[in-house]
Structures are given as structure tokens and as C-alpha cells.
Amino acid sequence: MGARAAEQTRAQIADLTKHGATSLIVDVRRTSGGSLDAGIAMARLFVPSGTLAVRDTKGAPQETIAARPGDGTVTLPVTILVDSGTSSAAELFAAALVDNKRAELIGEHTLGRASAQRLIRLPDGSGLYLTTTRYLTPSGTPLHEKGLAPAVPVDQPEVEFGQLPPTSDPVLEKALERVSTKKAA
Numbered sequence: 001m002g003a004r005a006a007e008q009t010r011a012q013i014a015d016l017t018k019h020g021a022t023s024l025i026v027d028v029r030r031t032s033g034g035s036l037d038a039g040i041a042m043a044r045l046f047v048p049s050g051t052l053a054v055r056d057t058k059g060a061p062q063e064t065i066a067a068r069p070g071d072g073t074v075t076l077p078v079t080i081l082v083d084s085g086t087s088s089a090a091e092l093f094a095a096a097l098v099d100n101k102r103a104e105l106i107g108e109h110t111l112g113r114a115s116a117q118r119l120i121r122l123p124d125g126s127g128l129y130l131t132t133t134r135y136l137t138p139s140g141t142p143l144h145e146k147g148l149a150p151a152v153p154v155d156q157p158e159v160e161f162g163q164l165p166p167t168s169d170p171v172l173e174k175a176l177e178r179v180s181t182k183k184a185a
Contacts, residue, residue, distance in 0.1 A: 001034030001089040006041035013045075013074055023179045024076050028090035029083040029107060029156075029171070036114065036135065039089030040065055043096035046103070048072025051138035052096040057116075058132050078103040079175045082148065083156055087111035091143055092135055098148065099138035105150035106178070107171045112147030152178065 013024065043052045047067045055063040080094050080103045091114045097103035116133035134144040154174045157166045 001031065001038040001042065001093070003035060003038060005034070005038045005089075006045055009042060010045060010074070013076070017076070021076065023079070024074075025079045025081065025172070025175050025179060026103075027081040027172070028086050028094060029081050030085040031090035032085055032087045032111065032113070034089035036089050036092055036116065039092035039114075040096070042089070042093040044068070044071040045074045046072060046078060046097055047100045050100050052100075053092055053138060054136035054140060056134050056136060062136075077179070079179050080105050081107050081171050081175055082110050082150055083108040083171070084111055087113035087147075091148060095135075095137040095143055095148055098151075104152065104178070105148060106152040106175045107150050107154055108156060109149050109153075110147040112143060112145045114143035 013021075016024070040052055044067060048071055049067050051064055051066050053065045055065060057063070078097060080097065082090075082094060082105050086094065086107075087110060091110050091112070094103070094105060094110070095114075098105055114135040115131045117129040118132045120128045120130055122128060131144070134142060136142050137148075152174060154171045156171060159165055
């Protein structure tokens with residue numbers, strides 16, 4: 001998730017709504033990087049009030065990151081597709097929506113890597129990454145090393161190296177099956 005992800009998502013949702021969309025499926029499978037702040041910015045689009053995340057930095061008091069006035073402008077029902085490659089900003093985004101009852105997760109358990117690290121250079125030229133900040137879900141559960149369990153588990157088909165990918169997507173198919181039952185927030 002890049003710095004402009006929230007802005008681009010808002011524009012895409014406006015276009016989809018203009019063309020009659022009544023619910024959203026957000027696919028963050030295999031999204032493993034990006035700025036953690038971008039994940040929070042994305043969550044702000046969907047969550048009108050409450051806690052979005054808790055930042056736990058070594059040597060500092062925990063910081064609650066809350067929705068602000070004007071947040072939550074997207075009210076369409078949301079389903080989020082996740083897998084074992086979902087981490088970082090995407091995981092923070094998904095946790096904020098799930099804990100605030102704005103989305104349902106479908107797919108595989110996420111990776112559990114929502115933290116900030118600092119590189120410490122050692123005298124011999126090698127380095128050591130130290131985790132300095134970890135993020136907790138709005139309910140206070142650590143994301144780092146724990147990840148998120150989907151409400152609807154669906155395994156991704158395994159593909160051997162060199163094989164063609166499957167022609168169907170069971171995670172997306174399950175989401176499409178369930179999305180018709182959601183109502184606007």
C-alpha cells in the first residue's frame with residue numbers, strides 16, 4: 001500500500017458507486033509491504049468512529065489510533081480477501097475493519113507482520129533488525145506474529161512451480177457467494 005492508496009481507493013469507490021455498486025470486495029492477498037500509515041489511512045475511509053489500531057513502541061506508552069470526525073465516508077458493506085501473504089499495512093487495514101464490524105475476512109490466516117523495525121549496523125559490517133514498534137488490533141490483540149484468522153476460511157489452491165495457475169478462484173467465489181447478504185453500515 002502506497003502513500004496514495006487511500007486517495008486512489010476513494011476515487012475508485014466513487015466510480016463504482018456511480019455505476020451502481022452496492023457492496024465491495026477488497027482483495028489484499030499477497031499484499032505484504034507498504035507504509036503502516038497507509039493502512040491506517042485506508043481504514044479511515046471505512047470506519048466512522050472507534051479505535052483503528054494500537055501502536056506499542058518500546059519505551060513509550062501505548063498510543064491508541066482512533067477514527068476522526070469525517071472518517072468513515074464509505075458505508076458500503078465490505079468483504080476483505082486475505083491469505084498467508086497478507087501483512088503489514090494490509091493487515092492493519094483488515095484488522096481495523098474487522099474489529100469495528102465493518103468487514104468480514106475470507107481466505108487464509110494472515111502472516112502477522114505489522115511492526116516497525118530499525119536496522120542496527122554491527123562493527124563487522126553485518127546488521128540486525130530490531131522491532132521497535134508493534135501494532136495491536138483495536139481490541140488489543142497483537143498482530144505481529146499472530147496474524148488474523150478469517151471468519152470464513154478458504155484455502156488457496158497450491159500451484160507447483162511451472163504449473164499453470166488454476167482457472168477458478170475459490171476465495172473470490174466464496175466472497176461473491178456471501179457478499180449478497182451484506183447491508184450498508
